[in-house]
Every structure is written in structure tokens, then in C-alpha cells.
Amino acid sequence: MAIATPTDEVLETSILGRARNLRGSPRIIRVGSVLFVLAMWEVIGRANPLFTSYPTEVASGVLELMTDGRLAPALLTTLQGLGAGYFIAIAIGIPLGFAMARIRTLDIALNPYVAALYATPRIAIIPLLVLWVGVGFQLRLTIVVLSAVFPVIINVRDGAKEVDRNYMDVAKSLAAGRWQTLRTVVLPGSLPYVFVALRIGAQRAMIGVIVAEMTSAIAGTGRLLLDLARVYQTDKVMVIIFIIGFFSIFVTSTLRMLQTKASPWRAESRGG
């Protein structure tokens, strides 16, 4: 375990200091890069609008989608399944991950299923799910839970097992009980991994729900995306893709922010 020494601090401040000196220039590069790509897209896109559409057309596509009343219901439908499923996946995955890390018998008993289901592409189960629960809300819910719960379990379990032995020694030497050790060392010690689990779970959940809607559902964002593509409305397809992309970025950065807030003892968050 890295214990901060004065040398680390010195190193850290010097890196931060250097970044601060360059603060102006990366931003200019970033904005310039985005503007350049948009301009190229506009030029190339106009040559063959069916292929990629182009930025000004996409902008007007946003307005059309919003006014024709298809976008909002589709987004809402997807979000309901996503939100409910993600919540269930977390509520099951986090406690189960910790339980598997701390109770050997449980770990050994459940590991074959967790490992197998984690490795199987969840998308392959969709046809079966349609048979079981139909093509509505329950399909979204089920696929989101199945997509998110296994990465959550596995990351939480591995993180809880990875907790520094030195910290476990402290708890043990002061005669902490099982629950006390879990609460005061294992939980806070594995917090970075829990947030990794939440991020990966969220990404998997989003993939799951969009794919389920594209392949099987009769409503939702994925379905709308497919419908628009089938009638060659590339500009609107682009709008949907951007919405999904921005939503994903929003979720990830919100989780990062929460992690920073939950770990005031570290200057920066670790893990990916």
C-alpha cells in the first residue's frame, strides 16, 4: 500500500504545477480540434448526406424530433427500464460482492455461475428473455439487471478481497469482530473498486437496454434509432447517437464526482 511520504508530496505538487502552467493551451487545442472535425464533417457530409448527414442538418433534426413527439416518450421508456434495472443490480450486486469476498463457502458455491454468466454475452439471452417476459418494461428491466449485476458483483468482490492486509492487521490486532472489520476496514478500503463496479455496471446496463430495444422491443430509444435508420433519416439517427453518448458521459462523470466526494482523504481518485 502506498503510504504518502514527503517525496510523494513533492512529486505531486510538481506535476500539478506543471499542468497549471499549461492550462491555457490544452483547452485551445481541444476546442480547435472539435471545430475542425465539425467543419470537415459539414463539408464531407454535404457530399453524401445519406451517409453521415452533416452538423447543420443534425441541428435541425433535433428540433424536428422534439416537435414530432417521438423523442421524449422513447427516452422516458428507456430511462425507466435503465434506472429501475440499474438500481436492482446495485442493490443485489454490492452486498453479494462483499458477501462473496468475506464468506469463502458462498464464494466457492456461486463463483461458477457468476463467472459463466459474466463471460456469456448477455445479448445472446435476449431471445430467451422475450419468451419469458415479453417485449415491454420487463424485458428492459431484466436485461439491464443481467447486464449490470455481474460486473458489479465481480468488481466489488475482487476489490473487497484486495483490501490491504496491513489495514486488516490493525483491525485484527485491536480485536475487531467480523462485522466491525467489514464496516471499518473492508468497506472504506474497497470504495475505489465499488465505484469502478458502478461505472462498468452503468456502461453494461446502457449497452444492454439499447440492444434489447433494437432487437426485440416495440418502443424505446433503441427502437426509435432503428426505425429512423430504416427510413434513411441519418440526421436524426445522429441525434439519437449523440444523446446516448452524452448521457453516458454524464453518468460516468457524475459517478466520478460522487467518488471524489466520498473519499475526502485522497486528493484524486484512483482506478478507471
Added chain:
Amino acid sequence: MLKIDSVTHSFPGVAHRVLDNVSLEVPEGGFFSLIGPSGCGKTTLLRIVAGLLAPAGSGEVYVDGVSLIGPSPEKAMVFQHFNLLPWRTALDNVAYGPELQGVPKKERHELARKQLQAVGLEQYVNHYPSQLSGGMQQRVGLARALAVEPKVLLMDEPFGSLDALTREYLQTELQKLCEKSKVTVLFVTHSIDEAIYLSDRILVMGRNPGRIVRELEVELPRPRWSYRARSEPSFAKLRDQLWDQLQNEMAEGEGQEGSRGGHSE
């Protein structure tokens, strides 16, 4: 009083014994040091006494005549790498032991504040370990151990990872704290000078198998910070004796170095 009775330990898959029938007795308020070449099992012995490791052979540990082989707040440990919980402030690290014993928040914080004051860190109560220097972190580690008011303090090379100046400063601080709290100390070190400066008695360990090969009494008067103890002729004489003994032990274990157990210190 701490009594260790014929502790024998071996690691799985290693033929020879890491500890062979080690017995010792530290009187109440006494300060004993264990010194020896790496691989002699001194850290293993300390971990067994602390209850962090169950002896894989035989052995008993008594505190004031009561058998206490497992972990217990009667025996508090100070670790080589401080082992402060990084998500707790200095105050909550020190209050950790009392918290585990169910002491209410207000009381344990008061207690912790007192301990931090005793180690000169009253201004750092709300700092996280990462905001403290190594020396400060180990002072928090010491305060944490003393906060459970242990009868026995087990110290595993506590100053080993500190610079020389901080080290000598903390050696003096430790003496003062021990005098005040009358705690019984078993101290593991690989520094000859540290062992002499701090101890009432030094136990030299040999390896293959790990055992106590010699005991040396330190008769320098206390308190030793009040004069230049390190410059006394008897200090130099002890240093030579210990050095000769340790070189012997090093040479003896050398041939079997390859078969040594996998425990690192």
C-alpha cells in the same frame, strides 16, 4: 507482565522451524528488545504474541498470568509501516481501538485528543494520514496503540522506515511515554544502537531455527535522554558485544539461506 511460553512455529511446506521453543518473560513496565538477522523469526514471534498469527506448533502467551493467545486490546501493536487507516483523520485513527470496544463518540474523541496531545500532535487532529510526515504518522500509530490502555505494547521495527533524525527524536519520545504509562514493551528492531538506547534487556535471536541465543542486560541509568547515553563507555562495549554476536548468527545461518521460510519482514 508478558510471558511467552515455548512458542514453536513453522510455515507450511518449509521443513525447518521458523521459531523453535521460544520462551521469554518481560516484567511489568519492562522494555525488552528482540534483535537478530533477517529470517530469525522476530517479526513472526511478535505477530504470534499480538494474535495476528496462530502458532502452527505449540505455544502460549500470558499477560499478567492470563492466557491470551488471540488478539486482545491488552496487547497493542505498533507497526513498521504505521498502518494508519487512510480514510480516517488522525483523531479517528487514534479513537479506533476505543470505538471497537464500544466507547461512545464523545468520550473516545476526548480520549484520542489526549493521546494525540501526549505525542505532540494536538494541532493535527483533523489531518488525514496522507497529510502527515512519516514521523508524525508513527506518532499517531503510537497514540492509537496507547489509546486502548494496553498492558503490553508490541512494536515491530516502528522507526525502521524513518530518517535518522526523526528516529532518534522518536526514541526519546517513546521513552518518555513508556515511563509515564508504565506499559510493558516488547520491541523488535534491527538497529543495535536503538536496542541499547531503549532496552532494559536485549534478546539476540539466531535463525534456522529461530531461537533466542543470548540475553544482554543494559545497565545504563534512566532516563537516558537526560545525558549522552550513546557516548557512555558501557554503551560502546555493549554495541561491540552485540555486533560480534550478530555477525556470528549471520554467518551461521548463511549456508541455509536458500531454505529459509517465505515470510518477509
